[in-house]
Amino acid sequence: MGVSKRLKSWMGDVRVDDLRNRLTDLAEQSMDRHLRLAVTGLSQSGKTVFITALVHHLLHAHKSGSLPFFELAANGRVVGTRDLSAESSSPFPLRDAIEGLSQPSPHWPQSTRGLSEVRLAIRYRRAPGLRRVFGDSSTLFLDIIDYPGEWLLDLPMLEQSFEQWCESQRQLFMKEPRRTVAAGWLQKLQRIDWNSPRDDALLQELSREYSTLLQILRRDPHALSLLQPGRCVLPGDMEGSELLQLFPLVLPEPVSSEAPEGSLRWTLQQRYEQYRQQVIRPFYVRYFSRFDRQVVLVDCLKTLNRGEACFNDMKQALSAILQSFNYGRSGFLRRLFSPRIDRVLFASTKADHVTANQHHNLDRFLELIVQDAQRDMGFEGIDTRCMAIASVRATQAAQAHVDGQTLSCLRGLRKDTGEEVALFPGEIPTELPGSEDWTQDRFRFVDFAPHRLPSADLKSSHHIRLDQLLEYMTGDQFQ
């Protein structure tokens, strides 16, 4: 105030006020923050619903009170949120998705098959202490980037030679269900002389069959996660490209790296190299290395229902994903691009399909799954957390009585029959399942039909912990 008084006596009131406003504007603009939050998922874990619900709650955060543990909203500091997705080159189909969820009989949005983006401008009031210095309000530009988990699972290939990749695939195809599902294809590979000259028709046929195999393994009842190359599962904008005529050479013995130039094996080696250079690397440089934070969605319940092979595959996929983040921080990728992901959240979806009494167990269960990989890796500066969430809550709490005790239950519509039920939905195991759990079909979590998300008047009971997730992923950015 002292300085501005002296300036006013010298320059006149109006010009000083004008100058001050302009400086405030400038300071505000330079203080606007940009946060790129990537969201991906394993085995159809409800990524599109998650993004839709999250954004829907954010767009109403200035008035709805539906996010009590998201401090900015709880303290009434959200001024308003604008959807700027139209600015993006691949906008997330937000309006259709929200409309679909708020229908009387809601339908889930089509799952996106490539990369898409929600861009939000969250205007908020600063924390009291900062207002005098930086002005009353500020804006956080939040990009939520949706990309297939399959592409994330390609990153480990950046560190593997073709032979190493074939060997890791050989290990996978030695086990069920891959072994049986792929039996015919594997026999075909075995009968071929891989040192014979390149035969494009043969490679095209085998790669088409391999892609079909990946699709089968991805679907029920197998529901596997660790499927490579990711673009052979979800080509995105590469549909039909020759680069995707690629498959691992899975033979009874490990393959050697020496291949006669122009041979079948040599051609696959070359394609693998091209895939790494022209598909994985650009994805890594253009997107992955520019994300600030990552949410990985996992449907633990479905995986438990599907049985041991599905569960183990998910565990391996999560390890591979963790490794990708680690490569980025301290491995060879860092030397190339220095990515900046500093928080990774593993979110166990469908927390509404078990009782609140099991939520801690669900948090802990995902921790159990990733802890081996975490321990082996020693993250430098990446904070990882596991959290059970539900994007659109489909059930309500209910109670039953057993042996004179209250037992927490759920009320909701069964997805298979459509009837309203109140039932005990089962327990989340406190340890990784043992072999007897699998043989005895221990896990039979019921699927509940989706619940309508109103287009306005949102409540905290419409989700589970989306607010805690927002707080963890963005809370420190609102200053």
Place this chain on the structure above:
Amino acid sequence: MGVSKRLKSWMGDVRVDDLRNRLTDLAEQSMDRHLRLAVTGLSQSGKTVFITALVHHLLHAHKSGSLPFFELAANGRVVGTRDLSAESSSPFPLRDAIEGLSQPSPHWPQSTRGLSEVRLAIRYRRAPGLRRVFGDSSTLFLDIIDYPGEWLLDLPMLEQSFEQWCESQRQLFMKEPRRTVAAGWLQKLQRIDWNSPRDDALLQELSREYSTLLQILRRDPHALSLLQPGRCVLPGDMEGSELLQLFPLVLPEPVSSEAPEGSLRWTLQQRYEQYRQQVIRPFYVRYFSRFDRQVVLVDCLKTLNRGEACFNDMKQALSAILQSFNYGRSGFLRRLFSPRIDRVLFASTKADHVTANQHHNLDRFLELIVQDAQRDMGFEGIDTRCMAIASVRATQAAQAHVDGQTLSCLRGLRKDTGEEVALFPGEIPTELPGSEDWTQDRFRFVDFAPHRLPSADLKSSHHIRLDQLLEYMTGDQFQ
């Protein structure tokens, strides 16, 4: 080796070897560590059973394999454990207690009514890297000191004047069940002119009645924890002392500090001062400020069964206890004695009375109870943790089926009827109970009869998490 060769050529082999052994002995002795672990409990939480079982497992740790998460034992590094309790001036009755627990129909040891001590010498092999420098093995002297939780609850009085103490008691006695239980005594206090001259017979009568009140409030069905002065509940070696003829002046209005010399009120003020100087302070200086680590046992299940008043009282008592540790670190007590407690474990006992599926909830529940106090205090350098344990496991896992799902249950002997049952024991709430939980009698945890602890051949199934507790409290001391 170079040095010892040169020494040998100069002094002769035998004397050098002798010297080396003596130096090793000396180094070893100076490296022996001493750890003073204090154990106390709230509302008859099974402290004596806990210490007995813990020591019993430790005495067998070199051969039993019953402590898989206590790394020293799991890695086979325990050479042997000796009981040196006889050296103590107040030995814990270890042999009787172990014998009692291993009877065919086991009985719990008599609860100690003062301070007593187990002194163990744990001989162990050093970690490989340290062996060359410090010798093969070392000894940790572990003192486990058992003292009544009531005495711990006296520590806050060190910071309160008589008037402040009376006021805090007045707040307590305004609520149930204290108000009703103490109604007659409170009326008596009200009828007395406290400025009238000292009358020893009257004070003796009122203090005797007050002690009786404390005993009633301590027992079922009230089972309160926050009872002061602690020695009026458990006098220890002060039985009959005039110092204990002390009670708070609980009147409808706060009492003022001005009291005519020689009056009744003045006498109580003096006694309170004496109690602080001659009872609390010496306990603090002689024992509390010399403990290294503290275990506080809490029986959450019993407290939930007893209802709201009992539960709130326990919550308040735990806050007061946490405050005592904090006083010691950073408050006025630090300036006087600099105590050294660096870890405090709150252990929720009787974890065997709920299913494994509820253990995380039981950990978290105790965290919920203490977290307010923790947040308010800002511990400097004290690590606190909450853990659900069972000293002697009285139940086995069982299963029931509800709605086609597996429900975890327990098998054991009911304490009230003695019959073997398999039942669903109830859930631990995931939030602090609300008023409707109390009115509806939500919590009815069943008491199981004690199980025999064999005198040898101990297994990890005989306890729950005693090994994790040992690891946390002592694991870093074995070097």
